[in-house]
Amino acid sequence: xxxxxxxxxxxxxxxxxxxxxxxxxxxxxxxxxxxxxxxxxxxxxxxxxxxxxxxxxxxxxxxxxxxxxxxxxxxxxxxxxxxxxxxxxxxxxxxxxxxxxxxxxxxxxxxxxxxxxxxxxxxxxxxxxxxxxxxxxxxxxxxxxxxxxxxxxxxxxxxxxxxxxxxxxxxxxxxxxxxxxxxxxxxxxxxxxxxxxxxxxxxxxxxxxxxxxxxxxxxxxxxxxxxxxxxxxxxxxxxxxxxxxxxxxxxxxxxxxxxxxxxxxxxxxxxxxxxxxxx
Numbered sequence: 001x002x003x004x005x006x007x008x009x010x011x012x013x014x015x016x017x018x019x020x021x022x023x024x025x026x027x028x029x030x031x032x033x034x035x036x037x038x039x040x041x042x043x044x045x046x047x048x049x050x051x052x053x054x055x056x057x058x059x060x061x062x063x064x065x066x067x068x069x070x071x072x073x074x075x076x077x078x079x080x081x082x083x084x085x086x087x088x089x090x091x092x093x094x095x096x097x098x099x100x101x102x103x104x105x106x107x108x109x110x111x112x113x114x115x116x117x118x119x120x121x122x123x124x125x126x127x128x129x130x131x132x133x134x135x136x137x138x139x140x141x142x143x144x145x146x147x148x149x150x151x152x153x154x155x156x157x158x159x160x161x162x163x164x165x166x167x168x169x170x171x172x173x174x175x176x177x178x179x180x181x182x183x184x185x186x187x188x189x190x191x192x193x194x195x196x197x198x199x200x201x202x203x204x205x206x207x208x209x210x211x212x213x214x215x216x217x218x219x220x221x222x223x224x225x226x227x228x229x230x231x232x233x234x235x236x237x238x239x240x241x242x243x244x245x246x247x248x249x250x251x252x253x254x255x256x257x258x259x260x261x262x263x264x265x266x267x268x269x270x271x272x273x274x275x276x277x278x279x
Contacts, residue, residue, distance in 0.1 A: 018088060019048070019278075019279045020088070020090050021048035021091070022042060022047060022048070022049040022050070022091045022273075023049075023077075023090045023092050023093065024038065024051045024052065024093045024095075025052050025054070025077060025094040026051075026054065026095060027094075027098045028097045028198070029057075029164050029190045029192065030057065030058075030096075030189075030190065031053050031057040031060075032051030032052060032053045032057075032059075033185075034095075034186075034189075034256070035258055037258055037259070037262040038265065039051055041266040042269075045270075050080070052076055052080060054073055054074060054076055054077065055072055055075055055194070055197075056162075056191065056192070056193075057191060057193075060076065063153075064151070064153075064161065064162035064192045064197075065153025065161040065162050065192075066153065067161075067197040068196055068197055069197055069200050070100070070104070070127075070197050070198060070201040073197040074104055077104075081108070081112055084112060086111070088112075089112055089113060089114040089278075090113060091113075091114055091117065091269075091278055092116045092117065093117040094118055094119065094121045095119045095120065095121055096119075096120060096122070096230065096231060096255065097121070098121055099123050099124075099137075100122050100127060100198070100201040102116050102117075103116075103122075103123065103124065104201070110217065114218075114276070115218070115221065115272065115276050116218055116220045116221070117220075117221045117269060117272055118221070118222045118223065118245070119223045119257060119265070120223070120225035120228050120236065121222075122138070122231070123222060123239045123240070123243060123245070124242075125243045127201045127202040127203045128199060128201050128202055129203070135235075136238040136242070137235070139230045139232075141169075141173065141230070147165055147169045148163045148164065148165060148166065149164050149165075150162070151163070154196075161195070162192035162193060162194055162195060163193055164191070164192040164193060167187065170186065173229050173230055174229075174230060174255050174256055175254060175255075175256050175259060176229065177254040177260040177261075178254060178260040179259065179260075182260075186256075219245075219276040220246060221245055221246060222236070222240055223248075223249045223250075223251055224237075224248065224250045224251065225251055225255060225257055226250055227252065227253060228254060228255045229254065246276065247272060247275055247276075249268050251264060251265060253265070
């Protein structure tokens with residue numbers, strides 16, 4: 001009897017590890033609003049999810065023409081991760097140019113990230129450093145004509161500070177497999193993107209050697225958007241070859257899978273998290 005009591009006294013109750021929350025990061029001209037279907041699916045399934053508005057996006061009041069550095073644009077994500085508890089990891093999900101934000105976060109907060117997921121996104125280990133980086137990670141849409149409406153916040157003698165795809169090209173390029181109501185929503189919500197700031201998305205030299213081992217231990221998953229007319233499949237393949245992730249999934253969608261194929265996208269996000277033991 002005494003032995004049984006001793007065994008009971010030595011038992012330790014291990015705390016239940018809180019599952020990581022999903023943090024969703026939009027691409028150019030979009031905002032946290034674009035994730036509304038995925039957010040709903042996650043919440044009704046019992047997952048915590050946060051959708052970030054980067055600077056000049058969504059409900060953020062900043063003007064894209066005032067942003068001149070990527071760090072300025074990415075500040076809301078950095079603030080969020082800086083304030084999150086050390087013991088609570090997150091699953092970062094980036095779409096399109098949001099992949100640059102994911103990579104920047106991996107560099108700065110590797111121990112706070114249990115998984116990084118890129119959805120038809122720029123996945124470049126050192127950001128936009130070289131011509132090859134620009135070729136692989138930046139949309140090339142000149143074949144479709146003059147698709148961008150540009151703004152020159154620093155004067156016409158300087159490079160444009162912001163851009164947005166013209167209304168008449170959006171359905172064809174961004175949403176050709178998406179329901180019409182999503183195109184109507186996007187027409188109301190899209191804002192110019194700070195392209196000058198985005199072109200400065202480079203990994204500074206002093207960051208390259210800091211915590212390199214930690215950064216490489218953040219598992220990455222890439223979800224290919226197979227019918228993407230913005231981040232073309234060959235660009236996605238090139239980035240995957242150059243910086244191979246741990247898993248690659250394929251999704252029948254246009255550039256906006258949260259609109260065109262949200263249920264399968266949700267399933268792949270959960271599958272990715274399970275595959276690396278995040279949930």
